[in-house]
Amino acid sequence: MATPIQLNDITIHLVVEQEGGWFDAKGFFPKLTKELLDENRSWLQPEFIDANDKLILCIQSFVIRTPQHNILIDACVGNHKHRPTRPFWNMLDSDRFEKGLAAIGLGVNDIDYVMCTHLHGDHVGWNTRLDNGRWVPTFPRARYIMSDRELAHWTQREKENPESVPWITDSVLPIVAAKREQIVKSDFAFNEQVQLVPTPGHTIDHFSVLVGRPGRDALITGDMIHSPLQGKYPDLGMMADYDSAQAGQTRRKIFDRFCDQPTQMCLSHFPAPSTGRVQRWGDGYKFVSVRG
Numbered sequence: 592m593a594t595p596i597q598l599n600d601i602t603i604h605l606v607v608e609q610e611g612g613w614f615d616a617k618g619f620f621p622k623l624t625k626e627l628l629d630e631n632r633s634w635l636q637p638e639f640i641d642a643n644d645k646l647i648l649c650i651q652s653f654v655i656r657t658p659q660h661n662i663l664i665d666a667c668v669g670n671h672k673h674r675p676t677r678p679f680w681n682m683l684d685s686d687r688f689e690k691g692l693a694a695i696g697l698g699v700n701d702i703d704y705v706m707c708t709h710l711h712g713d714h715v716g717w718n719t720r721l722d723n724g725r726w727v728p729t730f731p732r733a734r735y736i737m738s739d740r741e742l743a744h745w746t747q748r749e750k751e752n753p754e755s756v757p758w759i760t761d762s763v764l765p766i767v768a769a770k771r772e773q774i775v776k777s778d779f780a781f782n783e784q785v786q787l788v789p790t791p792g793h794t795i796d797h798f799s800v801l802v803g804r805p806g807r808d809a810l811i812t813g814d815m816i817h818s819p820l821q822g823k824y825p826d827l828g829m830m831a832d833y834d835s836a837q838a839g840q841t842r843r844k845i846f847d848r849f850c851d852q853p854t855q856m857c858l859s860h861f862p863a864p865s866t867g868r869v870q871r872w873g874d875g876y877k878f879v880s881v882r883g
């Protein structure tokens with residue numbers, strides 16, 4: 592189990608569902624050329640890309656334990672979800688996620704809030720589970736925090752073409768139907784030590800989550816970055832971006848803000864340890880894994 596991050600009276604746990612190489616690096620980053628990949632291969636391999644140039648990605652949740660609340664940030668892929676275009680996420684039937692929660696002493700009834708950084712299928716899956724053929728909230732006591740514009744965008748997409756966004760049908764709309772959603776602006780301050788930070792571009796109203804107090808804090812990035820390659824080249828867009836140019840501006844702005852600060856970046860899709868501090872690296876940034 593990964594070492595948790597301790598920030599005074601707050602603990603951040605990593606709960607992993609999957610880690611693997613599923614996407615070809617050049618397809619994942621449409622503007623990544625063979626030359627640029629070759630130039631960076633020496634530091635990317637074998638930690639961040641495998642021998643076949645597949646990106647090594649982690650699918651995980653972050654659980655924030657405060658004295659008052661247990662907050663789950665992003666809900667991975669989930670079980671029994673029909674994902675015909677993603678064979679490695681299609682109809683999963685795994686107990687790894689729930690075992691990961693149990694390993695930190697939590698069950699589904701202990702989660703008070705679920706925060707959805709954005710509404711892509713690998714971040715909302717465990718929002719729901721199958722119960723007698725119906726999708727019901729996995730965390731029955733939780734309120735699910737989503738951005739207003741993000742939810743409106745995907746609800747409209749689902750209305751127009753449900754087959755193209757099955758994760759909205761089975762993992763987002765059932766939360767709304769069960770009246771468990773809490774709709775917020777993407778700069779919502781949950782409390783003094785848990786605040787949303789707008790990081791748009793990858794999706795229309797993506798947010799990251801800043802936890803702790805200045806000097807002892809962490810930023811859970813969500814999908815504002817997928818690979819350290821996008822640290823070195825902040826303008827490198829990924830295939831599913833809503834607005835790649837905006838996503839690049841967001842990376843520069845956020846990494847500039849946290850550069851050379853003690854803030855632990857929790858880099859959701861990076862392979863373990865998935866954390867690090869931001870430092871400048873040429874025209875871009877790198878992440879140095881120091882815990883504490």
Ligand SMILES: [Zn+2]
Nearest residue numbers: 711713714814
């Ligand atoms: Zn993702």
